[in-house]
Amino acid sequence: MLLAAFGYIPAIDQYALSLDGFTQLLAWPGLSQSVVLTLFVSVASTLLSALCCFAILQSCWHSRWWKQIETLLAPIMALPHVAFAVGFAFLFTPSGFIARLLGEQINWQLVHDQYGLGLIAALTLKEIPFLLFMSIPLLKQLNINTTLITAQSLGYNNAQAWQKIILPQWLPKIRFSLFAVMAYSISVVDVALIIGPTQPPTLSVLVWQWLNDADLATLPKASAGALLLLLLCLLVLLGIRLTEWIMTVKCRTWQSSGRFSLPIGGKSIITITYLITLTTLPMLLLWSVAQRWRFPDITPSTWSLRFWQQEWYYLLDIITNSIMIALVSATIALFFAIVIHEHSIKASLNKGKFKVPRLLISIPMLAPQLSLLFGMQVATLYIAHQHYYLWVTWAHTFFVFPYVFLALDGPWRSYDQRLDKVGASLGMSPFKVWWQIKRPLLLPAIWIAWAVGISVSLAQYLPTLMLGAGRISTLTTEAVALSSGQDRRISAIYALLQSITPFVFYIIAIVASRKTGSLEQQRANSASLTSTNRVTTHNVSISK
Amino acid sequence: MSLSVNNLSILDSAQQPLFAPITFTVSPGEILTLMGPSGCGKSSLLSAVAGHKSADFSYQGECYYQQRLLNALPAEKRNIGILFQDDLLFPHLNIWENLAIALPNHIKKAQRKIQALKTLTELNLVELADKSPMQISGGQRARISMMRLLLAEPAVVLLDEPFSKLDKSLRSEFRNWVFSQTRSRQLPVLMVTHDVDDVPVGSKCLHWPWNKETLDA
Structure with a gap:
């Protein structure tokens, strides 16, 4: 750990010594666009996955399907991000498997699209099972069943009890996992390279490209970029903490304001998540043994x-x-x-x-x-x-x-x-x-x-x-x-x-x-x- | 405005009844006590009446409020309040918020806090308003819990051994307070307990195995 802290200092050092790295960074034409994109991708994917995770918990916790959901979590989470991203790309490119099923090229671009929507979708899908999993021990601690019974005897239905009473208790406890998801999504390079936007890419990919530049003169720019990334990361983590504080401390009247709830459907979300994630592996297997696979055939014509x-x-x-x-x-x-x-x-x-x-x-x-x-x-x-x-x-x-x-x-x-x-x-x-x-x-x-x-x-x-x-x-x-x-x-x-x-x-x-x-x-x-x-x-x- | 139970029996996971079917009616302002040893199914009976489903038991028979069949209604629509031996205050809310959460929906915004504080003032507990449930004594928690139940304006009150965790010194005082609250509101009350002392003087009580009715004096 000491070595790490030590290893980290020279980066700041370098930044402090050469302000021109910073000016170069600011002068780069796509920078603001890239920063906005990075923030959009990380905030959207984290919020979406948190929201979906809660919706799933609300509608499926201790229901008939819960056992199956829990058993499937392990293999789904063990799937590495990179393999998932490749499989995701195979499914959703304009000539991917979905397009084959439909029988024609699809017009919308989800892989390498300009706004990072594909990246957001893939990250969200991959993080939902993680957040679900991290919620299981938390919810066991919270005595959900007695809470639900008490809430029902006060006239709250299931959705109202979850959103009004369990959500404010779940949120502070899931904080660290949300931090991890947010930090991952803001700094991810490998998945972003495979399915993320390209012109401009997210900031982390940009810094990565500068670092790999043969021209050593881009190194100061890259280091300034790395520092900017770190600052953005701190910023969004603080943002999560702030949102949580506003919801649970500052503006908490909504919690005791009565029996109201938003309609959110968790069952369809869990089905989509599991379906897409579980299709990636057969997708990879199919491609690895295909020799000829013309569009828009559903299966390869020659195997090898x-x-x-x-x-x-x-x-x-x-x-x-x-x-x-x-x-x-x-x-x-x-x-x-x-x-x-x-x-x-x-x-x-x-x-x-x-x-x-x-x-x-x-x-x-x-x-x-x-x-x-x-x-x-x-x-x-x-x-x-x-x-x-x-x-x-x-x-x-x-x-x-x-x-x-x-x-x-x-x-x-x-x-x-x-x-x-x-x-x-x-x-x-x-x-x-x-x-x-x-x-x-x-x-x-x-x-x-x-x-x-x-x-x-x-x-x-x-x-x-x-x-x-x-x-x-x-x-x-x-x-x-x-x-x-x-x-x-x-x-x-x-x-x-x-x-x-x-x-x-x-x-x-x-x-x-x-x-x-x-x-x-x-x-x-x-x-x-x-x-x-x-x-x-x-x-x-x-x-x- | 009475609660009626007709031929109700609790079945365990092997579909075996835990007791012979039971029939009774509780009128407004009346308190009916079911006495029984632990494990006899008395808490499950309350859950069945309140509409809380459980994987461990099922039930046969009907529950009515007035002439309305309750069986098909979900728990939150039955308008039945239930008090357990644990106070089950929500740990993330302070005391006035725990009360405000129970107020009917038609009371809006600032009025909710005013109502909650008014209730606390009536109980002489207004200084607890901003404390957390863990910061107040067990006796105070029990009162707040009962008050929260009443603020939700239930039509029927069920008591599941509500006094058994309290100190002996607090118990009779709290008991009298609870019954005076339900009597003044003319609520039908169904209580299960294993402690003879809990049964209020002059009320109906069914002793295990619940086939003969005795008037407790």
């Missing part, structure tokens, strides 16, 4: 595995590469996360000790990746920039860490501290207590956290390219690079593999976690599938 065979040799290399980086960075992050959790337990018992603040840990999740990476990149230049693998792994570890940390948070909290005391009273050394009592009990959570870390690392796009200086390719970087190419079939292969690899590690982790832990839990696991299902859902969510 030729592209798989053709790419296989090269693919193997990339897969190994991706997995190696993921394994190393996830393991290091896991180690640090455990150390810090143990440290904060000790610190909470001992007042004199330094506590690691939560906010510092969540910085990699909330600040724009581009701005952070820019600082890291400059830092590597000072030291030894030629060790690409080292830096890429380091950057991955940095971004993987908060997710692993959060995945371990719940289990570490629920561990019964008295077991440690019992161990010590039996004459075991602190390390022996940890190794022989705490570690075996928490091993299932450790396995899952490890898989979360791997899946986060596998999905990283910017860290790989920026610190690897383009010399290191992973499935994600290739999937993004090829998505703009001509051949949909090859693009489909990479996107498909990108979404399958994390699944493989999740399955390994689930199997491993079922064989470990307390005997009680092992028995419960072998008895019922649902509990493991729940464990996975929990962790997949964090891997967004």
Whole structure:
């Protein structure tokens, strides 16, 4: 964490020293348009996904469909953003699958459209399941059922009770997740490259293009842009907080103003979300084995595995590469996360000790990746920039860490501290207590956290390219690079593999976690599938 | 203005009745108590009358308010207020807002706060108006909860062991206050409890297994 903070300083440094980077940035003709677009995309997608999420909760919570909705959340969230974006593009381009179904070219442009509507739609669809998932534990805490009964006995119907009584309680609790969604949508590069607007693109893509410019003179402009992005991010996060404050503190008369509600239909939203997300995978699979697929045929006319065979040799290399980086960075992050959790337990018992603040840990999740990476990149230049693998792994570890940390948070909290005391009273050394009592009990959570870390690392796009200086390719970087190419079939292969690899590690982790832990839990696991299902859902969510 | 229950029985998840079908009528201003041990289905019976669905039980029989069949009405349309042993004040609202939320829709905007504060003044609790539910005592919470129920202008009041969580010293005072409120409003009251002390003097009471009626003196 210290290194990160250190790595971040040179970026500001550079900005402060050269004001002409800033003037260049302001002089760039499309800037204001791009900034407006960026704000529009991030605010619209965050608001829409929050709204849709609430509508779904209101109409489906504990209904007949809720169980199915909850079970499907896990696989839907495990789908990486990049693979989803590629599949989304296959569906919605003017000659995409939807157009094939209709039998004619569609006129409206949703992929690379000028206003970023396609990007908004894709981000919203991808974030709804995440917000839904994060809401489940919150709603359990809120005792929705007794609240609903009380509200009904006061004459409130279901919709009125949700909007008047549950919404103001849900909003402050979902805040952090909304922050994460907002920060992601304002700084996203990979998805924006695949389906976002191009002239001008969103600010993050713009900065990314300047950074890649062969002309070094654009570097000051890029760094000023990265700083602007950071400021915008802070601005919109404050905006969310302000909106929440206005709704729950400043203007709260609406909450007690009587039995009124807005009609919002959650059932259709959840159906559309799941339908589109679940169609992307078959879409990718279909394209990857198609040889001839003329418009407007519904299915390919010739099938072939030729592209798989053709790419296989090269693919193997990339897969190994991706997995190696993921394994190393996830393991290091896991180690640090455990150390810090143990440290904060000790610190909470001992007042004199330094506590690691939560906010510092969540910085990699909330600040724009581009701005952070820019600082890291400059830092590597000072030291030894030629060790690409080292830096890429380091950057991955940095971004993987908060997710692993959060995945371990719940289990570490629920561990019964008295077991440690019992161990010590039996004459075991602190390390022996940890190794022989705490570690075996928490091993299932450790396995899952490890898989979360791997899946986060596998999905990283910017860290790989920026610190690897383009010399290191992973499935994600290739999937993004090829998505703009001509051949949909090859693009489909990479996107498909990108979404399958994390699944493989999740399955390994689930199997491993079922064989470990307390005997009680092992028995419960072998008895019922649902509990493991729940464990996975929990962790997949964090891997967004 | 009376509540009638006709041949009502609660069925568990295996469709087995928990007790023999029960029939009774509660007139305005009257209090009917159902006594029974825990698990006998008395809370489920109140839920059935109030219209709250549950996955764990179903019911047979009919509920009427006057001559109107309630069975098909959703809970919020039945105009039945229910008081539980927990006060269930909304934790994100302060005390006056908890009262204002229950006021009928025709009272608008600023009037809602004025009404809520007026109610608090009548209860001699006006200094609690801006406090949160967690900041006030259990006895005060119970009063606010009952008052919130009454502000929604229910036609019938159901009491689900409403006094069991209160201190012994508070219990009889709060009990008398609740019954004086419902009697002065001429509301039919149906109460379930397992504590004989809860039954008001001179009111009707059905003892488990509810087949014989006794007048409590």
